[in-house]
Amino acid sequence: MRNSRRNSTTAKRTIRHLKEVVRFGAPSPNLDGRTIAILGIGDATASAIISALHAEGAKTVRIQGNIPTEIHSDRDEAAAALRDALAPHGTTVDGIIDLGLGILTLPKIRDSWIAQYRQTIMALEIVGPEWARSGDANRHFYIALTRTGGELATPAAPENPHAGLWAGLAKALPLHYECVNTRVVDFPTYIDTQTLAYGLIRELYRWGSFEIGLLDGVRYRPVSVVEPTPAPILTLTDHDTALVTGSHIPVVCALARRLIDTGTRVVAAVAPSAPRSQRSYLLRSGIEPRTCDITQQNEVNALIAELGPHLSAVIHAEGADLTVEESNDPLDSANKLLERRIKGFLHLLDAVKNNADPAVISVLTSTTRPALAGTHNIHAGAIAELLSYVARWATQEIPPRTAVQTLTAGITDKSETAVYAHAWANEILATSEGAVDLGDRIEVTAGPMLARGYLAHSDVPGTRETRTALARIGRPEHYISDKSIAIRVDLAPAGDNANLDVRLEGNPCVPISVLVDQMVATAAWLTNDIRQRVIEIRHLTVNLRGLAEATMHLVRVAANLTHAPNNAMHARHIEVTASCMGRQVAHAVITFAGSYPSRPHTHSIESTENIAYPHPIGPHEAPVTMVWTGLAFDRVGERDENSGNTRYTVRPDRLTDQFSPGFVPAPRIGYNLIENLAARSYPNSPATAFTIDRLIIHAPSVTRGKLFLEPATTEGGTQTAWKASTTGGDVILEARGVAYNSGPACSAPACSAEEIHIQ
The missing domain is CATH 3.40.50.720 (NAD(P)-binding Rossmann-like Domain)
Incomplete structure (x- = not known):
């Protein structure tokens, strides 16, 4: 049975190793004035950490391990005890350092680990709502302090394996608690408490690598091969x-x-x-x-x-x-x-x-x-x-x-x-x-403000290292569903640059701004990690299963790709596909040339279901040079037989997340509405030449005022931009006699009046 060999397999596997990284010289100044709670077992360790935090101007709350948290104890009683411990400090807890079960040996805790874990969960439930209201990911954190040997459980026989429960919690926590940075910091069991505290406080408020090990004066992070x-x-x-x-x-x-x-x-x-x-x-x-x-x-x-x-x-x-x-x-x-x-x-x-x-x-x-x-x-x-x-x-x-x-x-x-x-x-x-x-895919988990990428690369030489990114993303109103998100990133060195081949997949329940920001945050982190080399995103494919969200998704893709930290990214190619019930409903391909702040050089757009799709607009004073947006219409409009008008309905959620400071929304709305109506009126026309006599959008809840669109520039008879002017009133957009040509003129008849109501 043993010692018989066959040919080598080619199945991919990923294993973890440790890599030495630079240690921090001094604690972060952001510790001053913070209130930090210390949970878990280990009074000597907790005392050393508290002393070190006080020396940096931080305040502390020690949650003792004797709070009634047994599995069958009264949950309300245990929660009340935790609240009583936190109440005297009269302020929000900014972060939690969790000692877990300390250095108790496994045989002693087989039947008791859930009790200490319960205390951790209840403490998070108490502070979590305030953390969510604050929305400050630079302030709030959860640190799992483990004692498995300082090597992040990479040896064959790590010490104190029960620490994996708290390490796993830290990994999964961003899915449930918003605006919180998490980190696992691992030490050997034999380290003295003063040295432990010295190393630990230097990890606070310096977020980046998710897992850190400190052993014999050396700082490690895991990499995968x-x-x-x-x-x-x-x-x-x-x-x-x-x-x-x-x-x-x-x-x-x-x-x-x-x-x-x-x-x-x-x-x-x-x-x-x-x-x-x-x-x-x-x-x-x-x-x-x-x-x-x-x-x-x-x-x-x-x-x-x-x-x-x-x-x-x-x-x-x-x-x-x-x-x-x-x-x-x-x-x-x-x-x-x-x-x-x-x-x-x-x-x-x-x-x-x-x-x-x-x-x-x-x-x-x-x-x-x-x-x-x-x-x-x-x-x-x-x-x-x-x-x-x-x-x-x-x-x-x-x-x-x-x-x-x-x-x-x-x-x-x-x-x-x-x-x-x-x-x-x-x-x-x-x-x-x-x-x-x-497997060898990159995985991302995200709460509303967090992205963590586990990047495992392909066979390209020099790209076998797995990196981990943790960054703030999105806005407080964003949430993530219980569906998974997967991003695949392949790195290939090219001189002083690193090229990324990016494919992003997600679920439509997750706002695209969250998905895109995850990718951008990861890429920005990689930029810093490779000493500010330029990262060129060569190809980005976004597949969203569910409702046809793809057109709106291009908003933040273009904005973020051209507005990366230090202008360090060039967007080359973006491809977006949306499907509903297994049927493709929107497909867009955009190719860029040059770098920020260049305009798109070429673009091609395809749509199979007349979903409003994006085109670039003219230059404007906003800091973002490319604006992409789209509005999803009801598939069939309601035609008024008396007036001959057709009424379409736009759901309000299509407008809540498509603009950010610096965008020019009104011209973009009118531009896409007109284009969408043309596609519906002349789906088989070889050219989208058409005229709309009158276009009215009612949206008093969005903004006040009236906006008129007029042709601003032409290139060879083709409309390329729009000029907007506003007046007071309840109607935000009204266009009269607007003509649009994207190809050779054709003899298509004029549209009847269209009226779009935004509910």
Whole structure:
């Protein structure tokens, strides 16, 4: 079974390494006057941190660990105790430093970690609303202080793996709490408290890299390397048995079938409550179901003993697809998930140590990556990270001939199941230890004001390093849905520049300004990280599944790309596609030449459903030199038989987020409305030559005054810009006798009067 080799695989895998980075010389002056709460266990550590903060002018609130936060205690009583602790300070808490469970050892906390975690969650719930009202991401923060060795749990056996729960919370927190910077700062257990405090306070109010490790005077951050899976050293045959949990998860079932194809016997531990249909499906797939509650040690021991010496692989995925239920107390649901994920793994580990000597223990930490957990699933993301820490810690608890893997497969689509199952099977056969991320995509999670990018690059030489960005974005009214966002960025060095090939995918529930700002913030951060080199965005593709939002999305794309920090970016090509119910409804391609503040050189626009689409407007005094916008109309207008007019309706949300200071909204509205009406009136015309006798827009809630559009300039008989003038009144836009030509003149008849009401 062991030591038999086959050809090397080409499956992509991402593993983490540490990179030394510069240490800060002095604490940030922004600490002066801040109020910072210290949570968690460790009085000596807390005292040292408090003294260091006071020396920099900060005020502190120490939340002791004896507040009643047991899982079955009265939630209102615990929350009241926290409020009482915060009340005497009479001010908003600006940030939280969370010690978690300090340096307690794992055996002491198997049944108690949820209590301390509950205190963290309740403290965040108390300060969170005020943080949201403040909207100041430069002020508010959450720091998870971990003691796993100063190497961010990258070794095979990190110390104090329970810290993964708080590290995972920090990673998922921006999805739920607005306007907050988060960071994991890791130290060794042996460091003295004064040295710890010295290093910690220098990390505050200097946001950038999300994870920082401090070890023996050196400051580290993690980087990731995308590489092929090592050549297999294990061949499973019909003499081997693999035990799997979580067999109902599609990727696990696909993996099991792949192992069965090699002749391996696959046994699935199935919960007593599993439906009969699940057992029937497993049997049809060639998988042998065995009833076993993995939260009960005696049942796990019995199953491992039954499988005997032929057990070669243990694959733990139970709960990898689960989220924390949104209930009156989601932490109760989180505790149940902890039992299935963490206690289940520890029970398997104990049974293996006593009864078997498998070649590999493979742990699937998540199928939706903690970074992509939904708003109500920050607890599931935290637990997934905790499992990763615990599984790596387990290497010291198992026979030396056994490898422990932790894998994360960011499966966002069912079509990816087979791909990840293939990669996972290769990892098991390679029996490589450590943390592996299957895939090489960049992921972004965003709260209303935050973006974090995990950038893993392609095969281009010199681009294997994963960087992490954390930046403020958007505006307070923005929110993010529980749908995921994925951005792929490929970097290729080109002399002193770095070129990005960017593809952005999202969900229409997320405002485009959030999506675009995430990309811009990440690119701006990369600009700083590579010493102010120019970043050229060569290609940007935005695909939005859902309502036809694409035309409005170009507003912030163009504005942000041309207004990047230090004017460091050049936009070359933007492509936008929108689809509704699987049908494409808008498609736009814009190509740029030159850099800021140049005008677009060429552009081509296509639309399949007459959605208003953007064109550049003439020069103006605003600081943004390209303005793109669009308005979505009802597909069918209401025709007034008496007047011959057609009435269209524009939903108000189309106007709430399309302009920012410096934009020229009124001409842009009229320009697109006229163009849209032309497309509706003459969808098959080879040229959009038309005349509108009268155009009125009623929108008293948007602004007061009347605006008239007149042709301002012409180039070869083609209208290129508009001139606007305003008067008082309730109607904001009225155009008379306006002619527009985008091609050779044609004999299209004049439109009847059109009236557009904005509701």
